[in-house]
Amino acid sequence: MSEETNAAAGTKTRQPALEGWFTLNQDQPHLIGNQCNSCGTYYFPRARHFCKNPVCNGEQFDDVELSRTGRVWSFTNAEYQPPPPYVAAEPFVPFTIAAVELAKEKMIVLGQVVAGVNPSDLRAGMEMELVLDTLFEDDSAEHITWKWKPVASNHHES
Amino acid sequence: MSHDIAILGVGMHPWGKWGRNFTEYGVKAARDALADSGVAWQDIGFVSGAATMRCGYPGYVAGATFAQALGWQGAEVNTSYAACASGSQALAAARSKILSGACEVALVVGADTTPKGFLAPQKGERPDDPDWVRFRLGITNPTYFALYARRRMEMYGDTQDDFARVKVKNAEHGFENPNARYRKKFTADDVAASNMVADPLRLMDICATSDGGAALVVSSLEYARKIGRGDAVKVAAISTVTPTYASAVIEMPDIATDSAAVVEAHSFRAALPVKAYEEAGISPRDVSVAEVYDLSTALELDWMEDLQLCERGQAAQLVRDGVTKVGGRLPVNPSGGLACFGEAVPAQAIAQVCELTWQLRGQAGARQVNGAQVGITANQGLFGHGSSVILKR
Numbered sequence: 419m420s421e422e423t424n425a426a427a428g429t430k431t432r433q434p435a436l437e438g439w440f441t442l443n444q445d446q447p448h449l450i451g452n453q454c455n456s457c458g459t460y461y462f463p464r465a466r467h468f469c470k471n472p473v474c475n476g477e478q479f480d481d482v483e484l485s486r487t488g489r490v491w492s493f494t495n496a497e498y499q500p501p502p503p504y505v506a507a508e509p510f511v512p513f514t515i516a517a518v519e520l521a522k523e524k525m526i527v528l529g530q531v532v533a534g535v536n537p538s539d540l541r542a543g544m545e546m547e548l549v550l551d552t553l554f555e556d557d558s559a560e561h562i563t564w565k566w567k568p569v570a571s572n573h574h575e576s
Numbered sequence: 577m578s579h580d581i582a583i584l585g586v587g588m589h590p591w592g593k594w595g596r597n598f599t600e601y602g603v604k605a606a607r608d609a610l611a612d613s614g615v616a617w618q619d620i621g622f623v624s625g626a627a628t629m630r631c632g633y634p635g636y637v638a639g640a641t642f643a644q645a646l647g648w649q650g651a652e653v654n655t656s657y658a659a660c661a662s663g664s665q666a667l668a669a670a671r672s673k674i675l676s677g678a679c680e681v682a683l684v685v686g687a688d689t690t691p692k693g694f695l696a697p698q699k700g701e702r703p704d705d706p707d708w709v710r711f712r713l714g715i716t717n718p719t720y721f722a723l724y725a726r727r728r729m730e731m732y733g734d735t736q737d738d739f740a741r742v743k744v745k746n747a748e749h750g751f752e753n754p755n756a757r758y759r760k761k762f763t764a765d766d767v768a769a770s771n772m773v774a775d776p777l778r779l780m781d782i783c784a785t786s787d788g789g790a791a792l793v794v795s796s797l798e799y800a801r802k803i804g805r806g807d808a809v810k811v812a813a814i815s816t817v818t819p820t821y822a823s824a825v826i827e828m829p830d831i832a833t834d835s836a837a838v839v840e841a842h843s844f845r846a847a848l849p850v851k852a853y854e855e856a857g858i859s860p861r862d863v864s865v866a867e868v869y870d871l872s873t874a875l876e877l878d879w880m881e882d883l884q885l886c887e888r889g890q891a892a893q894l895v896r897d898g899v900t901k902v903g904g905r906l907p908v909n910p911s912g913g914l915a916c917f918g919e920a921v922p923a924q925a926i927a928q929v930c931e932l933t934w935q936l937r938g939q940a941g942a943r944q945v946n947g948a949q950v951g952i953t954a955n956q957g958l959f960g961h962g963s964s965v966i967l968k969r
Contacts, residue, residue: 435712436703459822460835463709471839472821491826492730494722494774496714501696503712513714517723517826524836526826528715537775542730553713563713 435553435561439463441483442562447550448483449527449564455480460523484527486548487569488518491526493540505554505561516566518546532567545569579855581671582800582808583967585613585793586930589687591757591786591917598631601789601923602638602687603645609683613793614803618649620793621679624670625655626662626686626922638922639666642685652679660869660957661816662686663790663925664965668814670794680799686922687789697829707829707958717871718782720828722774725874729776732889734877736776740767741895742873743780743915749902750912752942755927757786758916781873786918790926792933809936811929812950813856813966819844828958845882845956852952852964853884860884863906864948865935867928869955870913879954880908883964902943910935910943925963928953932967 434442441448451462454469456476462484469476499510514531531540532551546566553563587608589601602625610617623646625639634641639653652673656665663686670682702708728734744764750756762780770779800808819827822834824841853859860883868879877891885906886894894900900908911917911931914924932951934940949969956962 436709458838460837462832462835463706470821470834473839492723492727494719494726494776496716496719496774497772498716498718498774500711500714500716502699503697503701503708504714505712515715515719515723522837524822524824524841525833526824527832528710528713528719528826530714537726542727 430555431559432562433559435563440550440564442550444550446486447548447564448486449548451482451484451523452479453482454478460484460525462525462527485520485522488520488527488546490540490542490544490546491517491519492542493517493531493537495537505556507554514540516540516546518566530563530565532565535568539568545571578797579675580797580810580812581674582795582797582805582810583792583929583933584615584681584795584800584805584808585609585611586933587612587791588755588927588930589789590755591788591920593757594787596689596787598628598687598689598787598789599634599641599645601787602642602685602791605687605789605791606642606646606683606685609791609793614805615681615793617646620649620651620681620683622670622673622682623651623653624666624682624684625653626666626926627655627657628688628922629657630691631689638685638687658816658957658961659959660919660921660955661925661961661963662922663927664814664955664963665816667792667794667811667926667929667965668816671811671814674794674796681793681795684792684794684926685789686926688920688922689787690785690920706831710829710831713831715831716774717828718774718777720826721782721872721875722777723826724878725776725781725872728874728877728892732892734874734892737764738877738892738895739776739781739873740764742870742876743767745895745901746870746909746913746915749910749943750916753912753916756912756916757784757918777872777874783871783914784918786920788917788920788923788927790923790930792926792929809933810968811965812858812968813852815848815852815855815964816962817847817851818960820847843882844960844962845878848956848962849883849952849954849964852966856966856968858950858966858968862950863952865910865932865945865951866906866908867911867913867931867951867953868908869924870909870915871919873915876908876913883952883954902945907945910940910945921957925953925955925965928955929965929967936967936969
């Protein structure tokens with residue numbers, strides 16, 4: 419993305435591309451999941467009404483902020499422009515995607531990876547952290563989503 | 577009590593990008609299956625259609641659409657929709673009807689006309705629909721295939737060359753199949769030269785979407801004997817089980833897996849054939865041939881392991897050794913698979929059964945698996961749908 423576009427983005431409102439899916443704390447964002455009061459299982463996106471654990475009759479859930487770091491389960495990229503409702507920049511810029519395993523929640527969460535990280539930069543087991551970044555822009559707003567970003571210490575470990 | 581039913585007839589409309597009404601493909605396949613069975617259309621008591629979601633109302637009521645196009649004759653109809661497993665569910669509906677004694681002989685039909693390019697979700701802003709959410713985030717079907725492929729590379733040391741070997745093998749099989757859409761002996765160089773779609777998968781690692789139709793005439797064993805077809809190939813098992821919570825592999829169209837924090841993790845793909853083997857009383861060691869859902873080249877390797885045809889992580893070595901080629905010890909996708917067909921969703925699971933029927937009858941021509949006694953299919957689609965069907969002589 420050019421600096422010019424970034425500057426223009428600064429004047430727009432920032433709004434979540436998916437309302438209520440993540441906190442808007444720019445420095446330490448979290449995905450917002452929930453946890454069943456009865457059995458303790460986690461949900462992302464949040465469960466509503468009924469627990470999906472087949473042995474649980476839970477109907478009450480507490481919102482929880484999910485772990486904001488996890489380890490790469492697998493990764494890929496999108497070299498072809500996805501169809502709508504994906505909103506592509508002109509011209510389309512390929513992006514990397516990671517499936518990241520959260521240790522405490524024992525759950526794998528997909529997300530785009532921040533620009534500048536290619537599949538060749540990733541390995542299974544690498545530590546990733548959650549950041550907020552632009553999914554797309556339109557005339558009125560910058561639409562924000564979560565993305566995965568390699569934790570800086572990975573470079574020293576490998 | 578035996579759960580077996582007989583396959584009296586099979587038929588297909590060749591796969592392609594014909595751009596015509598799906599009904600035409602289904603009726604052509606049905607007429608071929610009826611001719612192959614020797615059963616008159618008027619004698620069919622139940623028409624079990626697999627629905628297509630892309631062809632308007634006639635697609636939603638496919639069973640009735642095919643029955644009307646073949647000429648209303650008073651049969652009962654039903655339509656099944658189960659994503660990629662629609663054809664197997666249509667077959668399961670026919671089997672239930674037959675085993676309950678409500679009908680003696682049934683026709684199972686699936687056909688589709690598909691648009692070009694990525695399969696995309698319905699229109700509109702629908703953030704409650706996981707299928708809408710993942711496309712909004714830029715996550716397409718090949719994303720999932722590529723995540724599984726890369727996981728193999730990271731866990732087992734599989735390479736892109738291994739994936740290309742699957743394509744080359746299936747291209748050689750499909751070259752001999754008149755119903756296949758792509759009939760060209762692609763080389764590893766062809767695969768390597770094709771565009772990268774979702775790293776590590778290239779265009780030629782990923783199956784296309786196609787038009788096509790497939791049909792089966794199935795009956796009770798008693799009916800088969802009555803018309804002198806006691807030796808017909810039999811359906812020994814149909815598994816259409818749903819996943820078990822917590823489903824721990826990321827699956828289309830979800831953005832996250834279930835949480836295995838308080839319950840055991842399960843693999844859906846691995847569970848599908850388990851019920852089929854149990855129902856058939858057949859062991860993986862008895863399998864002579866398999867038709868699996870190679871949405872990508874790498875996924876064929878996952879399926880070989882999920883079907884327990886080899887240990888986890890060993891599938892690529894079997895391909896390198898030529899074991900899964902026709903002429904090898906355990907041929908996989910002798911039809912050419914989705915690599916040579918492309919996916920015609922409601923017809924595909926039925927087409928797998930057609931191929932295994934020809935193989936078990938010894939009628940598969942140049943792609944014949946010698947002495948095939950037992951065949952197994954596997955497929956998986958969105959929203960917890962999948963199937964595995966076992967046929968035996």
